[in-house]
Amino acid sequence: MIVAEELSRSYRRPRSTPFGPRPQVRALHEVSFEVVAGQRFGVVGESGSGKSTLVRLLAGLDSPSSGAVRFDGQLVSGRRQRDLDFLRSRLQVVFQDPMGSLDPRMRVADIIAEPLVAQRIPGRAERVAEVLAAVGLPASAADRYPHQFSGGQRQRICLARALAPRPQVLIADEPVSALDVSVRAQVLNLLSDLVDRYSLTLVFVSHDLSVVRHVCDTVAVLKSGQLVELGAVEQVYRRPRHPYTRQLVRAVPTLRGALAGITAADLTP
Amino acid sequence: MRSLVLGGALVGLIVLAALLSFLWTPYDPTLVDAALRLRGVDWAHWLGTDRFGRDVASQLMVGARTTLYVGLVAVGVAALVGTPLGLLAASGPRWLGELVARVNDLVLAFPALLLAIMLGAGFGASTGTAMIAIGVATVPSFARVARAAAMQVLTTEYVLAARSAGRRPLAISVRHVLPNVAGLLIVQSSVSFGIAVLAEAALSFLGLGTQPPTPSWGRMLQESQELLAVQPRLVVVPGVAIALAVLGFSLLGDGLRDRLDPRLKGVGDAGR
């Protein structure tokens, strides 16, 4: 479904001398993997790992410095925005900050309808009502503005918008990290339900390995722009091969672990 | 809230006086009558007459018209030129943003007064040269505010979401950027209007703006400057009018800022 081939992306920083070259920052370096249809593919990485860059590249919102992204055999990378219509209707993204990803000046109905308007898909009003119901929001939500909702509800609105054009692939970029624990479980349940119900292929990006473990079947571990480990999520979690993955698994405090006597000193390498 | 009401009331009062002056003024503001020179305040002349015997209240009303006219055209020109420039600088390629910033720096080095002097030296000073000078000098404020605000909007996740929904850049500018920077531009308009009123008064005071016989607050002040000791009213009346107008627009700007977009508070502060 999605193939990343030797993906690299570097950014130029503003030059530090008036005439010298601009220093480069490598955000992603030769990352390759494949996401097959129906897979729940997790990407785990800490800050600076390049996971946000990866999301942008996969969604065709940015172009790689080298390498390629293919969606269902078609090249995504390096294309002009207007040639990506095939991607826009079939792949949708949910972002991290549910407040920041909703235009404060638009009504919920218009927000959800935006992909439909952009892609000239008819039957907007019915579809908006359908997806609102699917994400568990009342029909009356359509006429309200984002600031009138709580964090969890806003993330539902984001999910509704992503579902509106009936995509096959959903990319979720840290969808629950801005949410309270008591709300996080709801949104994770909803996400799982939706993926099942609409047979979506899911790419789930997170800094939290335990969330990825709950949601995904496969996981890729990124560190400093490089893919250090890739495999079945249970395999990676229980028998990490790369030292960094081992460190990552070890560093996550867990309730069970703590009650079993694991101290802070045990979390560090 | 208080700023909004007070500012709105002051601005409303001036607009009302200006509009009314089209239909009616107590006297012809340009009518010179030696017999009526320097009359004090009475029922016939609410604010007295000046040294040419012209009715001060009538001049003040028509002067409001000049003030608003100059402000409107100047701010209009500045907004219409500056806003698209700023938006373009924010959404276009880097070099374009850099170019706009440099042109801004250049225009900033030519304050309204210098432009008015240069234009006046060539074409002869008039309301027109004053308007153009003030307008051009105000362009950078709008370009800056529009650019800063648009850059902020363009980095938001909702713009990213719109792109991934398949929106084209133009649609994003119209549907997302413009509505979200509009509030700030309205605030900037009000603030710039106040500055334009001040600039117009200064230019007229120097004889570089509106020419006689058209009444203008700045010139009313200049003409009666030396009469301050004898007839302080003649200086105080236009002086207070100018100060209240400027105050009105700046209060209105503050009030609108709080009302329209508390989240963007501070973004436009450096524009002045």
Next chain:
Amino acid sequence: MLAVDRLGVRAGELDLVTEVSFTVSAGERVGLIGESGSGKSLTATALLGLLPEELTASGSVRVAGVEHELVGAPERLLTKLRGSRLAMVFQEPMTALNPAMRVIDQVAEAREVHHPGRDRVLVEADALRLLEQVRLPEVATLARAYPHQLSGGQRQRVLLAMALANDPDVLVCDEPTTALDVTVQAQLLELILAGVAERGAALLFITHDLAVVATVCERVLVMYGGRVVEAGPVREVLTEPRHHYTRGLLDASDLESTDEHGRLHAIPGTVPAAGEFPSGCVFRTRCGRADEQCADLPPWTGVPDHGHACWHPVGGDS
């Protein structure tokens, strides 16, 4: 060491924190757990008397060895206590340091404030030693750096060094690791624990993360809607909670236990905005066990440091 009694924080007519009572002894590590709007950060800020102007505190905060009540105490007294007896580490490492001042000067200042007249060379040496203690890497170079040249974890180390500068009796940490990566979090937790252990200081650790509290603390207070709903030893509260909110929170954060459909145990509804919690039991709008009785404020069962406030506690009345 620290005794808090019926602490309240109000914004005008709005109660943001109500009747929070607890104690922390020397060397003890107490966790304060809560979600957004629970009032946990306000509680911490109120302890040091650093609430924003528009908020007012009521109730009582006492520190051992200080005659005076800290709530409403004169600013001069608080200034003397802050940084020496009571120290705090804040959540946002990005903004909590002065951007225009070298790191070492900021640490040195923490020393200097409470040791006026001390030789500048000695103060700098103290500061360097503190930075070494929190294991700031490449300390010789980074000490002379400005905050923006440091990573989030490094800045948080600097903040910890500042807080520990004068061997405080009480260290308050407000979500000190929330903004950090897990690998960095682990290192910082270890440093905090070592720091308080060496000094025999009392630790009040505020977080939203149950696992972190379980790792760091001996006792825990659970806050919701500006009130403490349950308190007790970590092991007891986190294995046999009495309040339904604690129960729900535990279930919701346990990503390994699911129901028969593979679904997580979620708490229904959303966390109300601060000041918009219901009267009576603050959790009743989201609680499965709520009935008419819950419209009345449930009384505290037990002692201040060990008990709960629920009409229908989990596991019945004991």
Next chain:
Amino acid sequence: MIVLRRAVILLVTTAVASLVVFALLAVLPGDPAQVALGVNATPELLAKARHEFGTDRPLPVQYADWLGGLLSGDLGRSYVTGEPIAPRLLDRFEVTLWLVGTAMVIAALVAVPLGAFAAVRHRRTSGVLVSAASQLGAAVPGFLAGILLVEVFAVHLRLLPSGGWTPPNADFGAFLRGLVLPALSLGLVQAAVLTRYVRSAVLDVLRADYLRTARAKGLGPVRALVRHGLRNAAVPVVTVLGLQLATLLVGAVIIERVFVVPGLGSLLLDAVGTRDLVVVQDVVMLLVVAVLLVNFLVDVLYAVLDPKLRRA
């Protein structure tokens, strides 16, 4: 590094600005020779005058000549009096600098404490009053303030002269007395504007996390603000101060007219009156360069105050 970059930009901008000044005044209607000689001049005399002024040459040559003169310090001769412009310009500029410098100092001395006070006390009546007063003050035109000050201190109280100028080396006491009123009318209005900026900058700093950190260390409210707040608040304030210096240079033009001070402004307005275009051109250019230079210095100062910019 940033300094070098800004310096390059300054040079380019100045060059473009000179082109703008020249072009604006060159393409404008009006023949200097005609103006100098009057309407009755014979064609021969006009041609001779044009040759003398150099206005019969092609525009690019005139521009190059003028620019070359600027760089070597030769600003040409007045069309009207025939005198060299440079010495007179420098004399006048000195007067304006005294005026602007004093006004700037007054504005800063008044605005920084008042603004900080209004910010610290923003919830109390005293703070609100200060900020209301500054808003009102900012609405008063400088020339009006000048007229009123003259009325009070010169006409009624007879404490200070109503106008005129004594050079500092002639009679320092008289110089100071003559400086007070124009500098005050220029400075106080700017102080009002500046107060508002200082207030908002200090308010921002008061809400900053690092100030809370400083308080948590045990610094008292005032000490924390002075040690940690003011330097950070200075960054936006310095920018405004720079922009204001430009405003003051131009504002001086008006104030000099009110107080009959022989500064650049009077020179400029007189030159406009007599249509002495080459003088207008030189004075405008000088003012523009001054504004650009000030903005450049502000950028440099900015980099010094904000360590984040020093490296970038």
